[in-house]
Amino acid sequence: MNVPVHHFLYLGAFLFSAGLVVVISKRNTILVLLGLELMLNASNLNLVAFNRLHPGTLQGQMFAIFVIVVAVCEAAVGLAIVLRIYQEYQTSVPDDVNELNL
Amino acid sequence: MNAPSFLFYFFEIIAAGAAGGLLFVRNVFYGALLVIAVLLALAGLYILAFAEFVAVTQILVYAGGILVVIIFGIMLTTRLGGKPLVIEHTRSVSAALVGLAFFGTLVYLLSRETFESHPAKAGAPTALDTTQTLGVSLMSDYVLPFETAGILLLMALIGAAVIASEHKSKKI
Numbered sequence: 001m002n003v004p005v006h007h008f009l010y011l012g013a014f015l016f017s018a019g020l021v022v023v024i025s026k027r028n029t030i031l032v033l034l035g036l037e038l039m040l041n042a043s044n045l046n047l048v049a050f051n052r053l054h055p056g057t058l059q060g061q062m063f064a065i066f067v068i069v070v071a072v073c074e075a076a077v078g079l080a081i082v083l084r085i086y087q088e089y090q091t092s093v094p095d096d097v098n099e100l101n102l
Numbered sequence: 103m104n105a106p107s108f109l110f111y112f113f114e115i116i117a118a119g120a121a122g123g124l125l126f127v128r129n130v131f132y133g134a135l136l137v138i139a140v141l142l143a144l145a146g147l148y149i150l151a152f153a154e155f156v157a158v159t160q161i162l163v164y165a166g167g168i169l170v171v172i173i174f175g176i177m178l179t180t181r182l183g184g185k186p187l188v189i190e191h192t193r194s195v196s197a198a199l200v201g202l203a204f205f206g207t208l209v210y211l212l213s214r215e216t217f218e219s220h221p222a223k224a225g226a227p228t229a230l231d232t233t234q235t236l237g238v239s240l241m242s243d244y245v246l247p248f249e250t251a252g253i254l255l256l257m258a259l260i261g262a263a264v265i266a267s268e269h270k271s272k273k274i
Contacts (some may be wrong), residue, residue, distance in 0.1 A: 005219075008151070009212050011114050015140070017205035025197035028130055028189040030175055034137045037168065038121060044156075045152040052151040053104055053219045057131075057234055062244055064156045065236075068163055069251045073258035075168045077176045080266035086179040087255050095192070 008049030017044035029082045029092050033075065040071045117143035130176050130187045132167060141165045155233045178245050 015038055022035030044064045051060025086092055117157045120139040127133045148157035179186045191197075240248055 003107055003150075005217050006149070006212060007110070010209060011118060011147075013208035013212065014118055015121050017201045017208070018125055020204060021125055021197045021201035024200060025125075025191045025194055026189060027192050028187070030130055030172060030179065031133050031189065034124070034133055034172065037137060037164075038140065041141065044160075045144060045147065046188070048148050048151050048153045048156055050217075051153065053217055055152075055219075058232070058239060059230055061153045061156050061232070061236060062239070064153070064267065065159055066179075066247060067160055068156075068159055069255060072163060072168060073254055074260040075171060077258050077265070079171055080262035081211055083178055083266045092179045093189075 005049050005053055008045060008052075009048075010077065012045040014047065015039070027093050027095065029085070029094050030079075032094065033078050033082070036078075037071065037075065040067060066069070066089045106150055110147065113143045113146040113150070116140075117147070127189050128190070128243060130189060131173070134173050137172075138165055138169050143171070152232060155236050 010040055015080055019042065021033040022038065023032050026035065044067050047060045047064045047067070051057065051064075054060070059086030082092065084098055091097065117140050120136045120143065124133055124136045124140075139176060141263065143162060145157040145160040145165070148154075148160060
């Protein structure tokens with residue numbers, strides 16, 4: 001397979017931009033979390049693509065595995081906070097939780 | 103175009119299409135399903151980039167774990183009543199501007215760069231035993247980050263269980 005590494009990187013750039021747009025524009029906390037997962041996956045794709053450029057080394061894949069582990073922690077704690085906010089405020093719209101606003 | 107290249111572009115189109123659809127979807131549950139499609143297509147791309155263990159971890163942990171938890175979250179934060187959770191978009195214009203500008207900058211900067219492939223070092227493992235080499239180095243060279251990740255996972259899961267529990271403590 002002689003696909004240039006740029007095609008991996010363009011897909012990573014597109015996934016990261018899509019995740020950024022989702023984080024900014026959606027009015028739902030869970031979709032914001034899904035956008036964050038998309039951005040993490042874009043960075044993972046870049047790590048694996050650069051690891052492919054250096055055959056015989058495994059640092060990129062190792063980094064990707066640890067990114068996945070940290071993403072699991074982030075998703076678990078984030079969803080717990082989402083559930084808690086839903087129990088307290090009866091909403092899942094992040095803009096509606098503005099009690100600390102003056 | 104040989105078969106691996108065809109598979110590569112096939113998975114790439116699936117990932118990009120599902121991520122593009124996520125921008126416009128308004129049903130939260132369909133959004134989660136589109137993210138599952140992106141994650142499975144990325145697992146295919148990882149296999150084509152000789153990262154089989156990362157691909158299997160992606161399928162097991164992301165598509166099997168995180169997305170199931172997120173779908174649980176969607177079902178727990180929807181008011182009962184049978185109607186699907188449909189949301190609106192805010193700040194659409196500014197989000198599109200930021201996304202397009204960021205994507206354009208990244209593509210411009212990446213297209214100016216040429217990334218050279220480095221030859222394999224002497225005695226380096228071949229692509230066939232990636233998983234074995236990964237496991238051995240996870241237990242030898244990377245044992246400190248491995249244990250730290252385990253402790254982080256334990257702390258995060260205990261914290262998530264404490265935060266999400268029904269126990270009311272109004273004293274804070």
